[in-house]
Amino acid sequence: MSTDPFEDMEDNILLNQHVLTEDYQPEVILERDEEIDDYRFSLRHVLNGRQPENIMLYGKAGLGKTAVTKYMMDALQAKVTENDDIDDLHVHQKNCNGQSLFMVVRSLVNDLLPDHASSFPKRGLGTGDAFEELYTQLDRIGGTHYLIFDEIDHLDKVNTLLYELPRARSNNRITNCRIGIIGISNKYTFRKSLSAKVKDTLMETEISFSPYDAHELRTILRDRADRAFVDGGCGDSAIRMAAAVSASDMGNARQAIDLLRMGAEVAERNGDSCITDDHIDEARDLVQRGRLKNRIRDQTQHAQLILEAIARLQTHGKAPVRSKVIKRQYESVANSWNHDPLTTLKSIQDHLSELHMLGFLSRRDNNQGVSGGQYYEYELDMEPEIIINTRTEVEATEE
The missing domain is CATH 1.10.10.10 (Winged helix-like DNA-binding domain superfamily/Winged helix DNA-binding domain)
Incomplete structure (x- = not known):
């Protein structure tokens, strides 16, 4: 018996596993042309030196809201950098899941503070103090700032956040910078939970992300499979099955990609060189269990x-x-x-x-x-x- 337990382990199918992970950011976003066009139109004010528009994105998890936002912010940042006449653009993103309003504002402050400054304290000061310091740092830096709040529907006192920030300039809390808000919510009904005065203040553009159909998921999966697997490592039938399963369930690209990834693990564990329908079928139970764990974490x-x-x-x-x-x-x-x-x-x-x-x-x-x-x-x-x-x-x- 070998003294090396990993001696005979190697990837027979996978060429680049990162392509199948949740944090992979594709260079081109597929099957979201309408949403990207809506986004592009809303962001045009930054390129014209005007007040940035507030934007709210709605849709269930796994529909590309965060990926599209990252893609659009990178493209906008590149465009701003090309033009010396446009104010500098600063993008700040926070996930609100499990966070209080104070924790989110404090985290923004600490990201903005100069390197030599002490962190904003966890205790002893309140949310109002954190907002004041946030405005001080935003004005110190100047330019245009987009504040992105992912999973904003999880935030307590969200009305305070969405009432305070859009009014900061009109209330003379900031004078040297402009700020825009991008909220990303997994709940299509999130706006209904906001107070009337917040809705009037926010005046946001709404972009809704609908579930993918089987055809759209096949396009996404084929692109990922071409990048992730060796030639012949994934059969087209397996891609069709993974797309069909996900489309009939939640229309979730993340679930479809997880099926491919888990299907590859099942195939490699069995010593097979190509992912088949049987591997996807076995992966369904594994992905379902993982999806439940993610839902709990959410x-x-x-x-x-x-x-x-x-x-x-x-x-x-x-x-x-x-x-x-x-x-x-x-x-x-x-x-x-x-x-x-x-x-x-x-x-x-x-x-x-x-x-x-x-x-x-x-x-x-x-x-x-x-x-x-x-x-x-x-x-x-x-x-x-x-x-x-x-x-x-x-x-x-x-x-």
């Missing part, structure tokens, strides 16, 4: 803690369970991870309703009559182990 911190609380109750045979019991377990879980729990039952019930609507929970209506009243009981609509394992991974990465 939830707010408190929603994740509530899911973990129900998962732990369910592993001990205590589900379906009422919201009062969930609240007690949630507080215990939050404290175990050193997080400050929500304090009201109503806030827990609001999260439970949202998680039920998103398909994480099943809900049973109980009516005990005059004496017992009416109430809901909840249980998970997935394996509790997936949630517990995902939560452990999340907390480990945040240490």
Whole structure:
């Protein structure tokens, strides 16, 4: 027996695995011509030295919103650099998932501070102080700034953010620079949650990203396969199957690409030199499990803690369970991870309703009559182990 356990391991199919990863940025964006054209028209003001337009992008995860934004910002930056008569463009991007308003503004401030300056403190100052310092640094740098907020629907006090920033110049908070906002949301209904005064202030352009159909996904997958695999490493039938599966599910390019990547891993594990339909079929279960973990990670911190609380109750045979019991377990879980729990039952019930609507929970209506009243009981609509394992991974990465 060999003393080297990796002696016979080599990539027989993969040529460039990075092409199939989530952080890969393609040089050309396929099947999003209409969205790019809308984006291009909205960004024209920067090239004319005018106030940048606020833009909101809507669509489920995996539809290309972030990739298109990166592509457009890179192209805009290059165009600005070519012309000395246009103000310098600065692009700042923040992901709002699991972040408070203070954390997001503080992070922007720290990105803008000069190298010799001390970081904006985590404690002792409030959100208003962070905004003041943000304006100071933006004016110090000058030029045009685009502030991009990915997963903005996850941010608490989002009305404050979207009311404060667009009015900064008219309120004389900034004088030497211009700022525009780009919000990226996975919820098509996000705008409805905003206050009337925010909607009036924002006056944004809306760009909606619809799910891909099977034909569009095949185009994307063929391009990725040409770059990712050796010649003959992926059959066209496997590409068609991966596209069809994803199109019939969520129209999600990320899911389709994951099927190809996992199909390659299955094929290589079996010692096969070409990805076939059978490999894609086996990859479906693996991708589904990974997709569930990503959906859990996409939830707010408190929603994740509530899911973990129900998962732990369910592993001990205590589900379906009422919201009062969930609240007690949630507080215990939050404290175990050193997080400050929500304090009201109503806030827990609001999260439970949202998680039920998103398909994480099943809900049973109980009516005990005059004496017992009416109430809901909840249980998970997935394996509790997936949630517990995902939560452990999340907390480990945040240490």
